[in-house]
Amino acid sequence: MRDWVRLRWHNARLGLPRLVTERKESRHHPIERLGSAFGGILMIGSPRAGLVVLAAAAVEPAHLIGALLGLLMAEAFLRSIGSADPGLQGAVRANGILAGIAAAWLVAPMGQPLHVAVLFILLASGAAAVVAAALARVLVHAPVPPLSAAFAIVFGILLTILPYWAQAASLSDVVWPFPIGATGWLDSFLRSMGMILFSPRPVTGLLVLAAMMLWSRTMVLSGIVGWIFTVLTAELLSGFGFQWMWLISAHNGFIAGMLLGAVIYLPGWTTLFISALAGVSASILTLVTQTGFGGTGWAFQPLPALITIWVAILALSARSVPHAVVTSQRRDLPPEYAWKRAMLAEARFGAPEPLVAVPLSGTLMIGQSFGGPLSHRGAWSHGLDFEFPHDGGAPHGIYGARVYCPVAGVVELICDGIDDNPIGVSNYSQNWGNHVVIRMDQGFWLMLAHLGRGSIVVGPGQRVAVGQELASVGNSGRSPTPHLHMHVQAGPLAGAPTLPFKLANYLLVATGPDASPIWIQGGVPEAGQWVRAALRVPAGFSLASGLAPGVALWRVTSTGRIPARFARFSPSEYLSTTLDPAGNHCVTDGRGGRLVMRADVDGLRVHEIEGRPGLLLLLWSMGLPIIPYCATPGLTWNDRYSPPPVTWGDFVGAAILPYLSRAPLKLQLRCTAISDDASREMLVESRVMAPVDDGPVSIKARIAALKGPVAWDVQFSRGTIVAELVAFEPGMPA
Numbered sequence: 001m002r003d004w005v006r007l008r009w010h011n012a013r014l015g016l017p018r019l020v021t022e023r024k025e026s027r028h029h030p031i032e033r034l035g036s037a038f039g040g041i042l043m044i045g046s047p048r049a050g051l052v053v054l055a056a057a058a059v060e061p062a063h064l065i066g067a068l069l070g071l072l073m074a075e076a077f078l079r080s081i082g083s084a085d086p087g088l089q090g091a092v093r094a095n096g097i098l099a100g101i102a103a104a105w106l107v108a109p110m111g112q113p114l115h116v117a118v119l120f121i122l123l124a125s126g127a128a129a130v131v132a133a134a135l136a137r138v139l140v141h142a143p144v145p146p147l148s149a150a151f152a153i154v155f156g157i158l159l160t161i162l163p164y165w166a167q168a169a170s171l172s173d174v175v176w177p178f179p180i181g182a183t184g185w186l187d188s189f190l191r192s193m194g195m196i197l198f199s200p201r202p203v204t205g206l207l208v209l210a211a212m213m214l215w216s217r218t219m220v221l222s223g224i225v226g227w228i229f230t231v232l233t234a235e236l237l238s239g240f241g242f243q244w245m246w247l248i249s250a251h252n253g254f255i256a257g258m259l260l261g262a263v264i265y266l267p268g269w270t271t272l273f274i275s276a277l278a279g280v281s282a283s284i285l286t287l288v289t290q291t292g293f294g295g296t297g298w299a300f301q302p303l304p305a306l307i308t309i310w311v312a313i314l315a316l317s318a319r320s321v322p323h324a325v326v327t328s329q330r331r332d333l334p335p336e337y338a339w340k341r342a343m344l345a346e347a348r349f350g351a352p353e354p355l356v357a358v359p360l361s362g363t364l365m366i367g368q369s370f371g372g373p374l375s376h377r378g379a380w381s382h383g384l385d386f387e388f389p390h391d392g393g394a395p396h397g398i399y400g401a402r403v404y405c406p407v408a409g410v411v412e413l414i415c416d417g418i419d420d421n422p423i424g425v426s427n428y429s430q431n432w433g434n435h436v437v438i439r440m441d442q443g444f445w446l447m448l449a450h451l452g453r454g455s456i457v458v459g460p461g462q463r464v465a466v467g468q469e470l471a472s473v474g475n476s477g478r479s480p481t482p483h484l485h486m487h488v489q490a491g492p493l494a495g496a497p498t499l500p501f502k503l504a505n506y507l508l509v510a511t512g513p514d515a516s517p518i519w520i521q522g523g524v525p526e527a528g529q530w531v532r533a534a535l536r537v538p539a540g541f542s543l544a545s546g547l548a549p550g551v552a553l554w555r556v557t558s559t560g561r562i563p564a565r566f567a568r569f570s571p572s573e574y575l576s577t578t579l580d581p582a583g584n585h586c587v588t589d590g591r592g593g594r595l596v597m598r599a600d601v602d603g604l605r606v607h608e609i610e611g612r613p614g615l616l617l618l619l620w621s622m623g624l625p626i627i628p629y630c631a632t633p634g635l636t637w638n639d640r641y642s643p644p645p646v647t648w649g650d651f652v653g654a655a656i657l658p659y660l661s662r663a664p665l666k667l668q669l670r671c672t673a674i675s676d677d678a679s680r681e682m683l684v685e686s687r688v689m690a691p692v693d694d695g696p697v698s699i700k701a702r703i704a705a706l707k708g709p710v711a712w713d714v715q716f717s718r719g720t721i722v723a724e725l726v727a728f729e730p731g732m733p734a
Helices: 002-014 016-026 030-042 047-057 061-081 086-110 114-138 149-161 163-172 181-195 202-215 217-239 251-263 269-293 296-300 303-316 335-349 538-545 615-623 648-653
Strands: 364-368 384-387 402-404 409-415 434-440 445-451 469-472 484-489 502-509 518-523 530-533 550-560 572-579 585-588 593-599 603-611 626-628 636-641 665-674 681-688 698-704 708-715 719-730
Touching (some): 086 149, 114 149, 149 303, 181 217, 251 303, 269 303, 434 469, 538 603, 538 626, 538 681, 550 615, 572 615, 593 615, 615 708
Antiparallel strands (some): 364 384, 364 530, 384 484, 434 445, 698 708
16 A cells, blocks of 8 residues: 555656646757757757857857857747748858857957947857758758758858958957977867857867767867867878868868768768768868868857868768768767667667568478579569479479568559469569559558469558458469569569568568577578468457556665666666657666657667666666567577666767677567466566676566556566566546
């Protein structure tokens, strides 16, 4: 009873409905919005780190006033156009702030009346906001992002029409001595960081660097590489007699190296090399702009960085091996964690290839797989041939079996009038025989070939769903024995080159007397393997899909030595489960951790783990990364796991993870028991296939209806943890 009262008090204190909107409302706080706007200047997604950027701008009071006026003008423009696009909003605010700072830098030394200075700043930032919105619209489908191009255009115009102001502003800046020794170069580096905000002061640069360090150490590393190679190139060119103000423009190399090496593309050794090349390019382009246009004002322009970034993006868009340099899809995350998430997704799900369901019922044998020696070669190497197993029965019993649609899409074309061949005879004049081609919703086309004459029950233009009957297996075309051929192709016509794909959600059927089936989330079975579609089992589906929102109270005990990563717990722990607007389950632990699960077509899958999760969320992400709907006693499956940052060492070490060859951990999971009675419980054991010193040897989970996990039994090399659900109060779906 005491535990139940504690749970009710905890639920009331947290406010379950409030948890659903807590993350959304936090960004609407004025201070949070201010930090987000200033962080956007440096591609920083943390409002707190953005406030440090604001503090850096405040080193020069005039610059702070200009930045705030620029943000005010940007907000007014956004309200006037009513845009809800987050990308457009961020670009308008960042360019407005930069234009406001630049305008304040220009007008401050001129002694203009206050109202004139304010009007000048508002006009400049307003123009930058308008140009930023226009560029975002024009470049919406272009491979290059607008970045700070709007600010560069407006600032360039100001430098052109107000050369005396630019000269006065340049002369009013602090003295920048040429660096001598390590201390001198450190001072120059910090001044370069300050130049991003038009303030070549070490304290400004230190605050800018601190803001970026708070957000991403990997981003800073890539920028430093770009800056170093900018300096080295400038020193080399100076030796050839070129004279220009390269020191005050070295920040261009930092910006280009940072964005190309860690933000636009996922960090790694290749992008670190690109950062170095970006530094070389920025240094040369700075020489070109200063020599070609003249005047010291252009030294403050970000044009060298912009041109370097755009040229690099266009050049890399022509790469034939897309995995050599991977475009980041999560720029709202620090680059090291975006890289980690992408690597874990690739390890779990492989390359982003089309997913195709098993098109036949029952147990099947793969006659030919990818690269099959008989006919799966050359431009048509990616294909699967399905037969019935030759286990003493009729070898050609698949003839006449119903073929079901393996993808959602629209029927592109059919061929239904070719006669079936006698056994042992092929029709080489019509290789594919009777076939159906479907334009898939996920892109590309799917072909099912060698169908029976007159068996196709769909027509061109008809929308089809997964599992819908299409035809029957025949023996037409280049087919000496009845079988079903399936492949994904690049075009709609028969004979188009094939493309890689994955068979999704199937069971690998073992042939031994005591062997258990293996569930495969997505893969390519080999020739000779037996497979069948993984159908939903009522008990497993109910347990996986029926997780209810609510608040749970847990009791945790431990014995022996527990690794630091798993030691963040108290005797009583709480978990709060809510549903977001998309229907995802979001589990929070009150320690800054958040687990996001999604009910996919094949199971309840962990998709994200955020923040600094405590023990229970770590166990959930590692012990139950997915609960398949097809779970039965004895079923095994594999998954991958990458531990989230928990200790301070994790946060520091994450910066170098993209440059180390560390693959996510391999997990093997097994359903040891499942009940179909009133208790409706499932037991799952997870083991790390290559145990690590700071990880568990095994994790046993007990899952109950509505509540999800209700018990954990964790074995370490020198200790154990036992966690049990004490009380659970269901909540209303939000």
